[in-house]
Amino acid sequence: MCWYKPLLKPLAFRFIAGETLREALPYGLRVQRQGLTPIFDILGEGAKNKEDSVRVSGEYIHLLHEMERNHLKGGISLKLTAFALDEDEETCFRAVSRIVRHAQPTKTIVWIDMEGPGYAPKTLKMYRRLLNEFDNVGVCLQAYLKRTHKDILSLLPDNPKIRLVKGAYEQPENAAYTKHEEINAHFKKLLTLLSENDVYTALGSHDMDIISHALTLPFPTHFEFQMLKGFRKYEKKLLSEHGYIVAEYIPFGKDWEKFIIRRIQERMRSLRWLVMTIAGMDK
Ligand SMILES: Cc1cc2nc3c(=O)[nH]c(=O)nc-3n(C[C@H](O)[C@H](O)[C@H](O)COP(=O)(O)OP(=O)(O)OC[C@H]3O[C@@H](n4cnc5c(N)ncnc54)[C@H](O)[C@@H]3O)c2cc1C
Secondary structure: OOOOHHHHHHHHHHHOOOOOHHHHHHHHHHHHHOOOEEEEEEOOOOOOOHHHHHHHHHHHHHHHHHHHHOOOOOEEEEOHHHHOOOOOHHHHHHHHHHHHHHHOOOOOOEEEOOOOOOHHHHHHHHHHHHHHHOOOEEEEEEOOEOOHHHHHHHHHHHOOEEEEEOOOOOOOOOOEOOOHHHHHHHHHHHHHHHHHOOOEEEEEOOOHHHHHHHHOOOOOOOEEEEEEOOOOHHHHHHHHHOOOEEEEEEEEOOOOHHHHHHHHHHHHHHHHHHHHHHOOOOO
16 A cells, blocks of 8 residues: 555545445435436556456446446446456456446446546457447547547447546647647537537536536437536536436545546646636636
8 A cells, every 4th residue: 555545535535435335335326316327436447467357347247236236227437457458458358348248237338438648549449349249338538639539430330429528647749639728629529529420428527618518519319417426516416407417427446546646636737727827827
């Protein structure tokens, strides 16, 4: 365990629903009672071998059973590196398809998170393979990546389910937009593309500029908001009261450091932007 983990714990519990499924399930039920859709994520990334991959898929299948037993209707989200994507694609495919198959009878959507630099091609390759066999699977795409427009176009014939987010990892400048205005402009353009092609869309953002834009677009087939636990409590409630589908992404598990550090980095970027804007130095 890293030395600073105990210091982060009080902060972490604002953004995660605990370290165990026993803690996460009652939280999910509370979320559901508020009219929101829970999406559970078991924290952890970077499995090194087949044994890890099989163990994590077992944990997800147990989660699916417990969701059904507790009448929790929602989704699950996972990272392919938790299934040894880097070590062996076949091992990863088998483990994830086992989960998606278990999720099929209850029509639970399995969302595939998008990870850091270089993961888009491998993730999309895996997503296409899964889409060949299953329709209850969606993928996250990152609006800061310049390639995402092409990726959406290439997925269209396969009837994808797409969660669009800004992107949480440091990326090389040639691959990604880095300025807030550029990222938001690209995000809006991509949302319009999804709307025009009537793609099953989930918007993963807490940025009111992006959320307001999405509210102006028609999405005849399916549109939902997805927001992380610990963010925009009031707006989640308001949107849901206005009839929108609003999902809350609920991470849990012992392996929470990397997730929390990404959230802290985002807050630091937001604060930096706020200070620069107030000081008139944001140009
Ligand atoms: C459900 C869900 C799933 C996710 N899954 C993934 C995933 O699989 N992969 C991944 O990479 N990421 C994922 N993310 C994280 C995502 O990529 C973002 O890092 C995170 O959501 C923060 O971006 P934001 O759109 O919420 O808004 P932020 O950029 O955090 O903005 C929030 C607010 O701060 C203000 N603000 C902040 N910075 C600036 C700035 N520079 N200029 C102007 N205004 C600013 C805005 O006005 C806005 O209202 C996910 C997010 C969600 C909600």
